[in-house]
Amino acid sequence: MRKTGKTCLYGSHRSLEPEGSLPQPAWRIDNTPVIGDDELLIRVDTLNVDAASFTQLEQAAEAEVARSGGTIPERMAEAILDIVARRGKLHNPVTGSGGMLLGTVEEVGKAHPAAASLRPGTRIATLVSLSLTPLKLERIKGINLDRDQVEVEGRAVLFASGIYAAIAPDLPETLALAVLDVAGAPAQTAHLVRPGDRVLIIGAGGKSGLLCLHEARKRAGVTGKVYAMAHSPASAERAASLGLADAVFTADAGRPLEALAAFQQAAGGQAADVTINCVNVAGTEMTSIMGTRDGGTVYFFSMATSFTAAALGAEGIGRDVQMIIGNGYTRGHDRTALACLQENARLRAIFEAWFV
């Protein structure tokens, strides 16, 4: 049973290991689905797992299947249930990342900031990470390998500071969830890219990459240039079908010298003013840094980014670039991300085909 007493706006009252810490860095938190006065209880049906976390869980499941049989979804379900049982939250211990969830408001604490306006029964998506959200899973009903989404039965708790978005009835929920999970990327792109900029997007055919492509083209304008680095032919085709990039090319961003050569060929040897890293695997820091001009900006949205690799790598090649950590939150990020779909019918069609 959850300890009662004074609650903290940020959820530190639920941190068990170490006690009193903030819930994101905590190893384990109290996931008892009984809320305090300023908390929110959600009946959860879908988890949108962070792409870096999902990829890691899938790769580990593949290795487990090769060792001892079963199916990839079965092994992934076991791993997810195990993490949540051990930590009280879906906080992947390897990638350190989480994701977000979709569910129905079950109870609103009487001192919660939205107590006067939010009604039980409202469909919401959380905009704070699963890596800090108390979660209790009853069962996993299915794993969608194409969407990085997991169907579950469970309950979650949102702290008083936890932001969420009510799901608009005109947007399919699984689509809204996928877009909102990466909402920080297009919103930051909107802040960073100026008219006339040369922009390189790495992982341009993924969810955040496609949204950034739209926003980068819009902000760089006709005098700017937008280059889309994709990985597989399939994601290159998705990026190209938007018709927004000046060039779409494939490269493995984990192999910086080769990836840089491919970018230079596409961009006529010019480096980027702004580079946006949207990949879901580790080891792509140097491609981002080497592709950016001295004095330019690298925005690391990828959760697989290593602070050490980026800082020491930039120093190692003597490149004076500003490097930005991809804060998942930017003011108004949910509206910016959803607006991309309203503004661009092709983009919406791609997301509908993928997530509905």
Ligand SMILES: NC(=O)c1ccc[n+]([C@@H]2O[C@H](COP(=O)([O-])OP(=O)(O)OC[C@H]3O[C@@H](n4cnc5c(N)ncnc54)[C@H](OP(=O)(O)O)[C@@H]3O)[C@@H](O)[C@H]2O)c1
């Ligand atoms: N900062 C935040 O708050 C925040 C929030 C949510 C997500 N994220 C992170 O943002 C990243 C992108 O998320 P997402 O949902 O957009 O992922 P996604 O849809 O899975 O897209 C990732 C893309 O990376 C590409 N990629 C993989 N390996 C590559 C390589 N070696 N070289 C070049 N490209 C490669 C993939 O291409 P292929 O499919 O062709 O391999 C894919 O298109 C993830 O790391 C995720 O954890 C951050």
